[in-house]
Amino acid sequence: MTVVCDFDLLRPETGVAALLPDGTQVAVFLTADGTLHALDNIDPFSGAAVLSRGIVGDRGGVPVVVSPVYKQAFELATGKCLDEPSVSVAVHPVRVRDGVVELP
Amino acid sequence: MTQTLVVIGNGMVGHRLVEILRDSSWRIVVFGEEARPAYDRVALSSYVDTWNAADLELTPLTGCELRLGEKAVSVDRERRVVTGASGIEVQYDALVLATGSVPFVPPVPGRDLPGCHVYRTIDDLDAIRATVQAADRPGRHSGMVLGGGLLGLEAANALRGMGVSPHVVELAPRLMPIQVDEGGAGLLKRLVEKLDLTVHTGTSASSIERDGSRLIAKLANGVELDLDVVVFSAGIRPRTDLDLGLELGPRGGYLVDAACRTADPRVFAIGECASVEGVAYGLVAPGYAMAEVVADQLSGGTKVFPGADLSTKLKLLGVDVASFGDAHATTEGALEVVVNNAVAGTYSKLVVSDDAKTLLGGVLVGDASAYPSLRPLVGKEVPAALLQPGGAVDVEMPADAQVCSCHAVTKQTITDAIQSGVACDVAELKACTKAGTGCGSCVPMLKKLLTDCGVEQSKALCEHFTYSRAELFEIIRATRITTFTALVEKHGTGRGCDICKPAVASILASLNNGHILSETQVSLQDTNDRFLANLQRNGTYSVVPRIPGGEITPEKLIVIGEVARDFGLYTKITGGQRIDLFGATVDQLPQIWRRLVDAGFESGHAYGKALRTVKSCVGTTWCRYGVQDSVGLAIELELRYRGLRSPHKLKSAVSGCARECAEARGKDFGVIATENGWNLYVGGNGGFTPRHADLLVSDVDTETLIKVIDRFLMFYIRTADRLQRTSAWLEGLDGGLDHLREVVVDDKLGICDELEAAMAAHVEDYADEWKGVLEDPEKLARFTSFVNAPGTPDPTISFRAERGQRVPVQLGIPEVVR
Ligand SMILES: Cc1cc2nc3c(=O)[nH]c(=O)nc-3n(C[C@H](O)[C@H](O)[C@H](O)COP(=O)(O)OP(=O)(O)OC[C@H]3O[C@@H](n4cnc5c(N)ncnc54)[C@H](O)[C@@H]3O)c2cc1C
Ligand code: SF4
Ligand code: FES
Numbered sequence: 001m002t003v004v005c006d007f008d009l010l011r012p013e014t015g016v017a018a019l020l021p022d023g024t025q026v027a028v029f030l031t032a033d034g035t036l037h038a039l040d041n042i043d044p045f046s047g048a049a050v051l052s053r054g055i056v057g058d059r060g061g062v063p064v065v066v067s068p069v070y071k072q073a074f075e076l077a078t079g080k081c082l083d084e085p086s087v088s089v090a091v092h093p094v095r096v097r098d099g100v101v102e103l104p
Numbered sequence: 105m106t107q108t109l110v111v112i113g114n115g116m117v118g119h120r121l122v123e124i125l126r127d128s129s130w131r132i133v134v135f136g137e138e139a140r141p142a143y144d145r146v147a148l149s150s151y152v153d154t155w156n157a158a159d160l161e162l163t164p165l166t167g168c169e170l171r172l173g174e175k176a177v178s179v180d181r182e183r184r185v186v187t188g189a190s191g192i193e194v195q196y197d198a199l200v201l202a203t204g205s206v207p208f209v210p211p212v213p214g215r216d217l218p219g220c221h222v223y224r225t226i227d228d229l230d231a232i233r234a235t236v237q238a239a240d241r242p243g244r245h246s247g248m249v250l251g252g253g254l255l256g257l258e259a260a261n262a263l264r265g266m267g268v269s270p271h272v273v274e275l276a277p278r279l280m281p282i283q284v285d286e287g288g289a290g291l292l293k294r295l296v297e298k299l300d301l302t303v304h305t306g307t308s309a310s311s312i313e314r315d316g317s318r319l320i321a322k323l324a325n326g327v328e329l330d331l332d333v334v335v336f337s338a339g340i341r342p343r344t345d346l347d348l349g350l351e352l353g354p355r356g357g358y359l360v361d362a363a364c365r366t367a368d369p370r371v372f373a374i375g376e377c378a379s380v381e382g383v384a385y386g387l388v389a390p391g392y393a394m395a396e397v398v399a400d401q402l403s404g405g406t407k408v409f410p411g412a413d414l415s416t417k418l419k420l421l422g423v424d425v426a427s428f429g430d431a432h433a434t435t436e437g438a439l440e441v442v443v444n445n446a447v448a449g450t451y452s453k454l455v456v457s458d459d460a461k462t463l464l465g466g467v468l469v470g471d472a473s474a475y476p477s478l479r480p481l482v483g484k485e486v487p488a489a490l491l492q493p494g495g496a497v498d499v500e501m502p503a504d505a506q507v508c509s510c511h512a513v514t515k516q517t518i519t520d521a522i523q524s525g526v527a528c529d530v531a532e533l534k535a536c537t538k539a540g541t542g543c544g545s546c547v548p549m550l551k552k553l554l555t556d557c558g559v560e561q562s563k564a565l566c567e568h569f570t571y572s573r574a575e576l577f578e579i580i581r582a583t584r585i586t587t588f589t590a591l592v593e594k595h596g597t598g599r600g601c602d603i604c605k606p607a608v609a610s611i612l613a614s615l616n617n618g619h620i621l622s623e624t625q626v627s628l629q630d631t632n633d634r635f636l637a638n639l640q641r642n643g644t645y646s647v648v649p650r651i652p653g654g655e656i657t658p659e660k661l662i663v664i665g666e667v668a669r670d671f672g673l674y675t676k677i678t679g680g681q682r683i684d685l686f687g688a689t690v691d692q693l694p695q696i697w698r699r700l701v702d703a704g705f706e707s708g709h710a711y712g713k714a715l716r717t718v719k720s721c722v723g724t725t726w727c728r729y730g731v732q733d734s735v736g737l738a739i740e741l742e743l744r745y746r747g748l749r750s751p752h753k754l755k756s757a758v759s760g761c762a763r764e765c766a767e768a769r770g771k772d773f774g775v776i777a778t779e780n781g782w783n784l785y786v787g788g789n790g791g792f793t794p795r796h797a798d799l800l801v802s803d804v805d806t807e808t809l810i811k812v813i814d815r816f817l818m819f820y821i822r823t824a825d826r827l828q829r830t831s832a833w834l835e836g837l838d839g840g841l842d843h844l845r846e847v848v849v850d851d852k853l854g855i856c857d858e859l860e861a862a863m864a865a866h867v868e869d870y871a872d873e874w875k876g877v878l879e880d881p882e883k884l885a886r887f888t889s890f891v892n893a894p895g896t897p898d899p900t901i902s903f904r905a906e907r908g909q910r911v912p913v914q915l916g917i918p919e920v921v922r
Binding site for chain 2: 011017019047050053054060063064068
């Protein structure tokens with residue numbers, strides 16, 4: 001289990017990055033309706049660990065984050081890339097306990 | 105056997121003929137007296153903007169023998185041989201004369217003195233410029249243009265561009281006597297006199313004398329003018345000095361029939377040197393039509409000259425003049441409908457047939473926006489609405505009406521291209537029909553036809569807003585909405601995306617809504633703005649401190665060097681005269697900026713859609729040629745507009761003299777020093793589609809200059825599309841440069857006060873964004889790679905050395921989880 005941060009630190013429609021003990025980087029997003037999502041932080045198109053810094057929004061109502069490097073959109077709930085259906089990023093479970101965001 | 109066609113004259117029309125016949129079976133030999141490749145004479149006056157002849161060149165000719173600088177001196181029709189000045193002889197099977205015109209110089213005593221010129225070729229303009237440069241009058245030079253017709257006014261305007269105050273002398277009682285009637289000319293005179301032209305009508309020069317380095321012209325009405333340069337522009341005569349023993353037309357020109365053939369069946373004449381069934385034409389479109397006819401004849405066709413449209417539209421620094429059809433109501437029984445609005449400075453006259461049913465022609469002065477829709481209606485039934493006071497000009501055109509007279513393209517051809525899906529925008533229409541590629545005056549009509557055919561391109565910003573950026577700007581400005589959430593709830597749908605969020609963030613910033621990383625704005629910013637630095641390929645950022653005008657002290661240079669060394673940053677000098685520091689991680693950015701801010705640096709906004717730099721040359725301070733303090737102005741401009749958010753990045757430059765070392769004409773707004781002040785150019789661009797900036801105002805003082813730039817920038821910020829540079833914006837602006845000038849110079853929309861106030865508010869509210877971050881712990885806290893491990897660097901980032909600096913190790917693209 002990894003502690004990310006206090007829930008209050010998150011801002012709606014933005015992401016933060018967390019480092020797991022094994023070196024994996026996870027991007028954690030809070031959407032406007034209060035839902036949390038966690039995806040791999042590494043953008044598969046550039047190899048840079050930057051997905052947490054993408055703009056959060058929706059495509060046709062589907063919540064997405066858009067990579068800041070080459071602008072592909074990834075579905076927050078599934079990690080699927082909407083611009084390149086064969087590509088996706090891993091989804092991580094994420095929860096809030098006692099006001100703290102955790103990656104179990 | 106291959107037959108030989110000889111073309112005499114490599115002007116616009118000769119060039120067109122060869123272009124059409126390029127792929128035919130004819131062997132083509134061209135004699136061209138001018139030593140340069142064919143160029144766009146219609147655009148001759150624009151040569152004074154750049155003095156670069158290459159800008160005017162027509163498409164290079166291939167597949168023919170071009171003998172440039174070789175005047176044809178004689179033709180032996182018996183032997184069918186043309187002899188060139190060098191003695192070369194070429195035998196022809198067909199001969200086309202395309203020798204153009206010669207300027208008519210009235211027999212004024214003194215007309216051959218040095219300093220007296222004509223206005224026809226690039227060489228003529230070079231000679232005029234040499235005269236002006238050699239003149240040693242302090243302050244503005246003085247010139248006289250003899251002839252107040254279309255060309256005379258163009259010449260006068262070109263002289264203004266060279267720093268000369270022109271006197272225009274016209275024998276007729278009014279300007280542009282051929283095209284414009286008395287009422288229109290009165291208004292025209294008032295409008296051009298505002299532009300530093302002095303008009304003398306109803307008189308002529310009776311003598312020109314040299315007095316030391318000056319020329320003294322005496323006018324028939326007793327006025328004496330003290331001048332540096334004289335330009336004759338009193339009309340043209342078809343050029344027939346090459347004597348073939350052929351009959352000439354009643355007003356000169358080789359006499360030809362409707363097939364453009366002379367009495368000798370092998371000899372044709374086209375363009376301005378031809379007198380088609382007795383009529384000579386002084387415009388390029390009829391010449392092109394003749395070239396089409398002869399090309400068709402030479403290919404075995406039977407086309408004949410269809411007659412020509414002598415409409416003209418002239419643009420002189422915002423003064424629109426258009427005349428079309430029977431402008432002087434010479435048709436028997438013709439009726440005139442005149443609207444003369446002295447307050448608005450507009451005049452319009454429509455000429456209709458005696459039964460008020462057919463449109464015959466008209467004159468428009470001050471506002472020629474109706475020209476493109478009226479011209480094609482000449483000879484057609486006149487819509488009744490037009491004859492009502494203030495009648496709308498939005499009228500249905502018949503299918504066979506000519507929309508583009510330069511290339512004889514009808515409405516039918518254009519709507520066919522649109523409806524068949526071949527063309528979906530103006531650019532594609534230009535490519536497939538050629539319409540709009542001549543004088544350009546039909547472009548508004550092309551746009552209208554696109555709209556009429558229902559191809560209106562959606563202006564919607566993205567799936568969340570049906571509005572264009574400009575409309576959103578007005579909504580936000582009017583409603584004073586300050587958050588994206590409120591905006592999308594009220595005026596959009598969904599939650600927003602990477603297109604609308606940064607666009608709205610930029611609008612909010614343009615309207616001075618505080619720090620761009622404030623609580624409500626931070627989630628809208630794309631990564632560059634969110635970290636106030638430029639994201640690079642490996643996830644690190646680059647840092648660019650502002651160096652106004654490119655001027656920097658050794659102490660500050662040392663600070664930059666030390667910061668770069670201490671943080672291991674790769675350094676490179678940018679094209680905008682500053683220094684880029686690469687390879688900073690998110691965690692390092694505040695530490696780097698703490699050092700830079702302490703040393704007096706500010707954000708350079710290299711990451712933002714905002715003012716980047718104002719580049720400068722050293723100007724009068726050091727340069728031997730400088731005429732103004734270009735560095736001082738560049739710094740003033742950069743400090744004034746720093747932090748200004750706009751639809752796209754903004755670049756600028758200031759050059760200290762016409763040599764243009766700062767490359768100002770490649771910028772969104774560029775300033776070039778003149779003897780008397782500054783010339784302002786706008787809409788320039790480098791990059792993917794380079795474009796030279798257009799001259800907006802000339803010879804203005806610094807205060808006026810800044811006022812006009814304020815207005816220009818704010819007008820752009822309000823009305824441009826998202827990510828539309830000023831160059832594309834200006835190209836797409838209805839009415840183009842003239843309209844822009846009307847808005848930001850003449851204040852036709854009455855919004856200049858507002859635009860200036862908006863800029864004043866920006867200047868007032870400016871604060872350094874990086875300083876704002878360093879002072880606010882909450883904003884600072886966002887600059888961490890990992891929320892759960894602040895200070896731990898991102899393990900995917902690593903560097904190697906190259907030429908003594910650190911560069912990123914290319915990231916292996918990770919296995920993609922499928
Ligand atoms: C400043 C200016 C503005 C203009 N604006 C407009 C406008 O807005 N709209 C419009 O329709 N028209 C305009 N015109 C007119 C337009 O340029 C001419 O109609 C057009 O150039 C005519 O083409 P042409 O080929 O007949 O003649 P030209 O372009 O003059 O070409 C004739 C060529 O033949 C060469 N030549 C002559 N004799 C010989 C010889 N013996 N041997 C070899 N070569 C020879 C000449 O040197 C010249 O290069 C303008 C003209 C000028 C000067
Ligand atoms: S533009 Fe003129 S003033 Fe500036 S450096 Fe060049 S020559 Fe000198
Ligand atoms: S009318 Fe001149 S380009 Fe169409």
